[in-house]
Amino acid sequence: MDPTDLIEPRSAISGSTDLEVRETKHLYLRQSALKNDLDAWIDTKSDWPLLTTSIAKKWLHDGDGLQDRGITRDLDWGIPVRRGDADWPGMEGKVFYVWFDAPIEYIACAGEWADAQGGADWERWWRTDKGADDVRYTQFMGKDNVPFHTLSFPATILGSGEPWKMVDHLKSFNYLNYDGGQFSTSQGRGVFMDQALDILPADYWRWWLLANCPETSDSEFTWELFQQGVNKDLADVLGNFVSRVT
Numbered sequence: 705m706d707p708t709d710l711i712e713p714r715s716a717i718s719g720s721t722d723l724e725v726r727e728t729k730h731l732y733l734r735q736s737a738l739k740n741d742l743d744a745w746i747d748t749k750s751d752w753p754l755l756t757t758s759i760a761k762k763w764l765h766d767g768d769g770l771q772d773r774g775i776t777r778d779l780d781w782g783i784p785v786r787r788g789d790a791d792w793p794g795m796e797g798k799v800f801y802v803w804f805d806a807p808i809e810y811i812a813c814a815g816e817w818a819d820a821q822g823g824a825d826w827e828r829w830w831r832t833d834k835g836a837d838d839v840r841y842t843q844f845m846g847k848d849n850v851p852f853h854t855l856s857f858p859a860t861i862l863g864s865g866e867p868w869k870m871v872d873h874l875k876s877f878n879y880l881n882y883d884g885g886q887f888s889t890s891q892g893r894g895v896f897m898d899q900a901l902d903i904l905p906a907d908y909w910r911w912w913l914l915a916n917c918p919e920t921s922d923s924e925f926t927w928e929l930f931q932q933g934v935n936k937d938l939a940d941v942l943g944n945f946v947s948r949v950t
Contacts, residue, residue, distance in 0.1 A: 728778055729795075730774045731795065732772040733774075733863075735770050736769070736771060737863075738862055741862055742764065742862070745862075746761070746854060749873075753875060753919075755850075755919075756850055756876040759876070760851070760854035760855060763854075773856055774801065775800060775801045775804035775805075781799065782800060783805050804860065807852065807856075807857040807860070811830050831866070831868060840872055840873075841870070841873075842874075843871050843873070844875045845876055845877070847876050850876050877918050878918040878919070878922045879918060880916070880918050880923055880925055882895070895925075911938065915933065
């Protein structure tokens with residue numbers, strides 16, 4: 705990106721506009737070379753939610769079409785960019801972008817688990833040449849992560865040339881917002897698991913989230929709605945039913 709394309713660039717931390725522009729070099733995943741393969745694969749998923757396929761198709765066809773994605777970052781934390789145990793010339797000090805690196809761990813963690821179990825057959829679940837054709841592989845995620853799992857990670861798998869198991873069903877959701885914005889750990893916006901379990905047992909939260917799952921549009925968590933739902937549906941309706949049956 706040309707720095708002049710940025711509109712009023714500033715530091716997200718301090719707000720300062722006194723920024724220093726530096727040149728750097730990164731590795732890119734050539735998603736564009738696999739555009740037709742990805743398009744054809746997504747076309748076979750007739751049972752996927754419209755939200756999932758529409759996001760994928762938008763990235764594939766809008767504007768100039770599917771763009772290559774940078775998969776390295778200039779950060780002091782992360783997985784170092786290396787070729788096996790050797791340095792990658794020109795990539796010294798760089799780490800892999802988390803959304804390139806982390807999905808690969810879906811497969812790698814199975815291998816790590818198998819090693820810990822004394823060598824269980826993990827490839828049976830992940831390689832179609834080892835029997836994974838009969839595995840039903842489903843993913844659940846928010847809509848902001850859909851492009852990584854319908855395009856980038858599949859492009860990584862297809863580009864490897866290896867018979868890895870591809871996702872069968874990708875269930876995506878809209879945003880569940882809190883106090884007018886998205887849940888954010890960095891901004892401290894939301895109610896988080898440790899806090900939630902101090903307030904009520906897990907089943908209350910599981911029920912409310914399932915009952916108010918944002919499938920067709922963004923929805924909002926408010927304490928008032930949560931209280932009303934628990935009191936009306938759980939205490940009054942379900943509680944009264946259980947009481948009468950008992």
